[in-house]
Amino acid sequence: MDEISTAPVNPGKIDARVAMEALNAEAGRFNIWLRTQANAPAQKAWFKPGDIHEAGKMAQGRVASGQMKALAHHWRWREISPYLTKIAQLAKASDIPPTEFADRQQFLLTNPGLGGRLQVAAAIRCAVSIYNPGDVARAHLHTPNASRTILSENGGYTNIEGERCDAGRGDLILTPNGTWHDHGNDGADPVMWIDTLDWPLLEFLDCIWLDEDATGLSGNQRAQSESVARGRTQSLYAQGGMLPRFVSHKVGIGHKTSPYIHYRGRDILNALHALRGEAGDSHEGICMDFVNPANGEPLFATLGYGAQLLRAGEETQYKRETCSTVYVAMHGRGQTEVAGQVFDWQENDIFVVPNFLWRRHLNTSGKDAMLYTMTDRPLLEKIGQYRAQGMNAKNKIENLVS
Numbered sequence: 001m002d003e004i005s006t007a008p009v010n011p012g013k014i015d016a017r018v019a020m021e022a023l024n025a026e027a028g029r030f031n032i033w034l035r036t037q038a039n040a041p042a043q044k045a046w047f048k049p050g051d052i053h054e055a056g057k058m059a060q061g062r063v064a065s066g067q068m069k070a071l072a073h074h075w076r077w078r079e080i081s082p083y084l085t086k087i088a089q090l091a092k093a094s095d096i097p098p099t100e101f102a103d104r105q106q107f108l109l110t111n112p113g114l115g116g117r118l119q120v121a122a123a124i125r126c127a128v129s130i131y132n133p134g135d136v137a138r139a140h141l142h143t144p145n146a147s148r149t150i151l152s153e154n155g156g157y158t159n160i161e162g163e164r165c166d167a168g169r170g171d172l173i174l175t176p177n178g179t180w181h182d183h184g185n186d187g188a189d190p191v192m193w194i195d196t197l198d199w200p201l202l203e204f205l206d207c208i209w210l211d212e213d214a215t216g217l218s219g220n221q222r223a224q225s226e227s228v229a230r231g232r233t234q235s236l237y238a239q240g241g242m243l244p245r246f247v248s249h250k251v252g253i254g255h256k257t258s259p260y261i262h263y264r265g266r267d268i269l270n271a272l273h274a275l276r277g278e279a280g281d282s283h284e285g286i287c288m289d290f291v292n293p294a295n296g297e298p299l300f301a302t303l304g305y306g307a308q309l310l311r312a313g314e315e316t317q318y319k320r321e322t323c324s325t326v327y328v329a330m331h332g333r334g335q336t337e338v339a340g341q342v343f344d345w346q347e348n349d350i351f352v353v354p355n356f357l358w359r360r361h362l363n364t365s366g367k368d369a370m371l372y373t374m375t376d377r378p379l380l381e382k383i384g385q386y387r388a389q390g391m392n393a394k395n396k397i398e399n400l401v402s
């Protein structure tokens with residue numbers, strides 16, 4: 001941002017910039033704001049590539065004071081996971097377990113560019129949770145859409161509208177807006193998963209509603225009983241290209257969500273490997289979107305989910321998008337370059353690429369690697385703001401979505 005000069009530009013004339021700031025300080029008590037340099041918008045170059053090697057540079061020109069922008073960031077599993085173990089040990093030794101007073105045993109990821117807010121990007125919240133054997137998170141329902149990306153090999157469950165989904169590594173379990181759900185662990189070992197929500201967006205819109213008064217639960221009962229056969233969702237929707245006609249494709253009382261609530265890790269792995277002989281996408285490798293089987297739409301109106309296979313030796317071309325994307329390294333290891341930073345990721349690492357930063361993926365490990373993605377692209381598409389550009393081999397920008 002330009003320095004505000006205190007020296008008069010023309011002797012005898014009022015320095016408008018200084019005078020406006022002074023006037024603003026006085027006017028603030030009436031809750032008004034005189035337009036000054038301080039509220040100028042960040043300027044981003046749309047038609048120019050910018051310097052892709054300049055680390056973390058988000059915008060050029062004036063950046064408004066007080067505006068916080070998400071940064072690209074990498075959470076290394078080896079650094080953050082010890083805190084899960086510590087939380088779990090503390091929970092076991094406590095008179096009142098954290099699930100009672102904090103609702104969850106987890107840490108939330110905070111983007112260093114957002115001043116401590118509980119969010120990884122403008123519209124996305126991520127947490128990592130641990131459930132000890134016997135833990136139960138009581139049944140509840142809320143307006144934010146949420147999902148679990150399972151890190152543990154086995155163990156733990158989420159019960160959604162009476163259907164128990166047993167968790168395994170790589171599973172994606174949805175708790176769409178307006179669905180009763182509870183979580184727990186009735187196994188012998190602690191289980192861990194990543195929670196992803198559109199909470200910051202709904203908070204911004206003042207649209208957070210949460211209900212814990214589940215119909216049918218009585219006394220100390222905290223979890224729903226199983227009212228639906230296990231695996232019913234698989235039976236209804238797991239066969240691609242075939243859709244049952246006798247059900248409503250609506251789950252709970254929510255809106256615009258997928259009725260297919262449990263994507264299995266092994267199915268995702270098999271689907272990607274079945275396509276490994278394809279050329280794939282030069283910017284993404286072998287990539288798939290998870291979609292609502294009833295209409296082909298993203299799983300939530302606000303968030304989209306996907307997975308991508310980066311074959312041994314694969315290097316993708318640079319790409320930038322107006323959406324923000326959170327990545328989870330589910331298998332293998334590799335690198336992602338983001339605006340000149342290099343994230344060396346390995347299993348269970350999480351990183352975020354916020355809007356319009358150049359990035360590319362490299363798998364130099366000699367073995368396959370797989371990333372899961374969670375993105376606010378569906379939201380941006382709906383409001384007419386999703387665009388994507390790629391850098392071709394001649395360093396020319398090409399519009400992938402214009």
Ligand SMILES: [Fe+2]
Nearest residue numbers: 140142146175
């Ligand atoms: Fe929830």
